[in-house]
Amino acid sequence: LTTTTKRRSHLRTGGEREGGGEREGGGRTYEAKRGQGEEMAFTMRAVKVPPNSASMGEARHRVFDFFRQACRAIPSIMEIYNLDDVVTPAQLRASISQQIRKNQGVSDPKVIDMLLFNGMEELNNITEHAKQRHHIIGQYVVGHKGLVQDLEKDQGSSEFLKKFYTSNY
Amino acid sequence: MSFVSIRSRPSSLRFKICCSATGEAQAKKETVDKVCMIVKKQLAVPDGTPVTAESKFSELGADSLDTVEIVMGLEEEFNITVDETSAQDIATVQDAADLIEKLVTEKTA
Numbered sequence: 424l425t426t427t428t429k430r431r432s433h434l435r436t437g438g439e440r441e442g443g444g445e446r447e448g449g450g451r452t453y454e455a456k457r458g459q460g461e462e463m464a465f466t467m468r469a470v471k472v473p474p475n476s477a478s479m480g481e482a483r484h485r486v487f488d489f490f491r492q493a494c495r496a497i498p499s500i501m502e503i504y505n506l507d508d509v510v511t512p513a514q515l516r517a518s519i520s521q522q523i524r525k526n527q528g529v530s531d532p533k534v535i536d537m538l539l540f541n542g543m544e545e546l547n548n549i550t551e552h553a554k555q556r557h558h559i560i561g562q563y564v565v566g567h568k569g570l571v572q573d574l575e576k577d578q579g580s581s582e583f584l585k586k587f588y589t590s591n592y
Numbered sequence: 593m594s595f596v597s598i599r600s601r602p603s604s605l606r607f608k609i610c611c612s613a614t615g616e617a618q619a620k621k622e623t624v625d626k627v628c629m630i631v632k633k634q635l636a637v638p639d640g641t642p643v644t645a646e647s648k649f650s651e652l653g654a655d656s657l658d659t660v661e662i663v664m665g666l667e668e669e670f671n672i673t674v675d676e677t678s679a680q681d682i683a684t685v686q687d688a689a690d691l692i693e694k695l696v697t698e699k700t701a
Binding site: 483486487488490491494495512513516517520523524527 | 633634656657658660661664665667668676
């Protein structure tokens with residue numbers, strides 16, 4: 424649990440699905456798994472974030488583009504992982520935006536770029552079926568309290584209460 | 593009898609033209625209602641607050657990411673694709689409904 428939350432916490436854009444998923448469909452995954460170099464190429468090709476955003480405005484723009492891309496990939500993801508009876512597209516959109524909101528306090532465009540890069544990578548992994556159903560369900564469908572969805576508007580509650588279920592200290 | 597039937601056809605044509613003209617000016621009420629419902633659900637608007645065609649998203653407590661999410665929800669609901677430049681102009685429920693109407697008519701045309 425700790426590793427996934429760590430990864431999530433520095434993902435400005437959560438880590439979600441890729442809109443160009445149709446290009447790298449099912450057949451390509453076998454190519455990707457064959458070798459390190461090919462895997463790298465596979466991931467690199469789909470990631471379009473150039474290293475530097477000029478300003479916060481541009482970074483914002485990229486975040487929204489990424490979000491749109493992820494949302495447009497949701498139908499194919501639901502089909503790949505057979506999520507139709509577990510979750511609705513609206514809930515998936517909400518979990519993606521929740522991931523993005525976790526990092527909304529970031530002010531450095533370079534950090535945002537890095538988070539975007541991580542997000543694109545995650546999205547790629549998900550659309551090329553490199554993950555499995557239980558990963559998706561555990562990371563994006565189920566909230567911290569089990570089956571209950573995390574409330575996005577929960578930001579105002581105190582730190583003490585947030586840590587209440589996890590430990591005494 | 594035949595005169596009556598000939599006269600009735602042109603008048604029905606005129607009726608159709610009138611309909612399309614008013615259709616462009618304003619979005620249909622059911623579209624606006626659907627948009628309102630999606631917005632309410634997305635922003636978790638409490639029951640007391642009214643959501644009308646003129647309500648601005650920012651007034652209802654939406655930040656920019658919420659607006660994008662609402663647009664994506666509308667895309668899914670109406671099966672359309674909103675491009676980015678049009679999406680930036682959406683500020684109220686009415687704007688969204690008008691844009692949806694336009695895209696739906698373009699799609700079916």
